[in-house]
Amino acid sequence: xxxxxxxxxxxxxxxxxxxxxxxSPISGHRSVSWxxxxxxxxxxxxxxxxSETQRNKGNFPGRFSGRxxxxxRSEMNVSTLELxxxxxxxxxxxxxxxxxxxxxxxGTRLTVV
Amino acid sequence: SQQGEEDPQALSIQEGENAxxxxxxxxxxxxxQWYRQNSGRxxxxxxxxxxxxxxxxxxxxxxxxxxxxxxxxxxxTASRAADTASxxxxxxxxxxxxxxxxxxLRVKS
Numbered sequence: 001x002x003x004x005x006x007x008x009x010x011x012x013x014x015x016x017x018x019x020x021x022x023x024s025p026i027s028g029h030r031s032v033s034w035x036x037x038x039x040x041x042x043x044x045x046x047x048x049x050x051s052e053t054q055r056n057k058g059n060f061p062g063r064f065s066g067r068x069x070x071x072x073r074s075e076m077n078v079s080t081l082e083l084x085x086x087x088x089x090x091x092x093x094x095x096x097x098x099x100x101x102x103x104x105x106x107g108t109r110l111t112v113v
Numbered sequence: 114s115q116q117g118e119e120d121p122q123a124l125s126i127q128e129g130e131n132a133x134x135x136x137x138x139x140x141x142x143x144x145x146q147w148y149r150q151n152s153g154r155x156x157x158x159x160x161x162x163x164x165x166x167x168x169x170x171x172x173x174x175x176x177x178x179x180x181x182x183x184x185x186x187x188x189x190t191a192s193r194a195a196d197t198a199s200x201x202x203x204x205x206x207x208x209x210x211x212x213x214x215x216x217x218l219r220v221k222s
Contacts, residue, residue, distance in 0.1 A: 004155070033210070043201065043212040056208050090155060098205040100144065104155035 025093030
């Protein structure tokens, strides 16, 4: 079966802009979680959605938001981009949460200039 | 931080040698997982060990868990150049899957 698909793979945005990233989970998986990965902070948990409801949220400002659709696809949005938002954004899907096996997408590399 | 912490931060070995990475965590856990990440790509699940297990094997991977010391180790035997990657442990904290900082493994051929 198809893996987790994240689009786009690469993105360059200017400070102050907003961005939307997309994640399509493995078919049948209802839990989607998002992580931000940077060299300095490592993998930081952003939020987790299950059946269109955000169940868990990490310690990120309100500029970071997300949603999940009825087909389990998820989007995350970052408004008023800052240079420090440059990172690899990873999406993971699983059938349960916390996952005993999380399946990750290839990530979206966001560069803010 | 409630993350697992891996050591060493980086490890460089010759092909055929064994590689050992360690992970320490702070509170009691239900299970501990190990993931691999090839440069700039997504993470791949390697193995899960439950809190009532002490050792688990999967191919060339051997994972141990010592709940009294709150630590785990990942051993890769007979390493190959293709094992070059970052390795992360992950534990559940507050209904979140929290990852350590990772160990960068370089296997030289």
